[in-house]
Amino acid sequence: MGAEDQMKLHVTPTSPYARIARAAIIEHGFEDSIEVVTARTREPGSPYYEITPSGRVPFLERDDGPGLEETDLICAYLDQLSDRPPLLRRPDEADWQAGRLHGLARSFLDGLAVWVREMRRPENERSPTIIAHESARAERMFGLWENEIATPLMQEGLTVTHLTLYCALETARQLMGADAMASRPALAAWHAHLGERPSLVATRPPRRS
Numbered sequence: 317m318g319a320e321d322q323m324k325l326h327v328t329p330t331s332p333y334a335r336i337a338r339a340a341i342i343e344h345g346f347e348d349s350i351e352v353v354t355a356r357t358r359e360p361g362s363p364y365y366e367i368t369p370s371g372r373v374p375f376l377e378r379d380d381g382p383g384l385e386e387t388d389l390i391c392a393y394l395d396q397l398s399d400r401p402p403l404l405r406r407p408d409e410a411d412w413q414a415g416r417l418h419g420l421a422r423s424f425l426d427g428l429a430v431w432v433r434e435m436r437r438p439e440n441e442r443s444p445t446i447i448a449h450e451s452a453r454a455e456r457m458f459g460l461w462e463n464e465i466a467t468p469l470m471q472e473g474l475t476v477t478h479l480t481l482y483c484a485l486e487t488a489r490q491l492m493g494a495d496a497m498a499s500r501p502a503l504a505a506w507h508a509h510l511g512e513r514p515s516l517v518a519t520r521p522p523r524r525s
Contacts, residue, residue, distance in 0.1 A: 324377040326355040326367065330521045332425060332483035333387045337374040339479050340391045342515035344398040391476045404476045417469055418477040424457040425484035431491055454488055462500040482510050
């Protein structure tokens with residue numbers, strides 16, 4: 317894919333879902349052919365809504381067809397453009413391990429995203445029930461992944477599942493503090509090691525003031 321094929325990936329700096337797609341662009345070496353632009357979301361009348369009515373990120377504007385929304389779909393599209401190993405590992409009907417792990421990572425991130433959205437509300441509008449539910453879910457998922465992280469598929473290569481779990485852990489630290497994994501040494505070590513990858517270093521969100 318050359319410069320003449322440049323596309324646009326619309327993101328927000330703090331979205332973990334957008335970060336996964338941004339990291340995938342770097343892993344595939346598409347930095348010069350896909351422009352990453354900041355979307356104006358949650359604004360009445362934003363011009364971004366003319367690009368995608370849902371206003372969600374990430375959103376990939378293509379030059380060869382309609383745009384694509386949804387992280388896994390965008391990653392699958394990047395895989396088929398690239399001559400590098402695919403990042404989205406397809407479930408195998410003879411071994412559902414890859415699909416199972418990806419579902420668990422995505423479930424972890426999705427639950428944390430609900431918690432983040434609740435915390436963005438004014439304090440007097442937040443639901444203690446939702447926060448307690450998602451906090452308890454996060455603790456269960458930490459326990460699950462402390463065991464699952466030893467699975468060979470999580471210890472080899474790089475896939476969208478790795479990126480999704482990493483972004484889930486980063487979101488959990490944002491909500492629960494830097495010591496969120498203090499009692500999960502295997503998961504903490506995996507997180508620290510993967511976080512040194514250039515694509516994840518380059519896509520770190522800005523620090524909150």
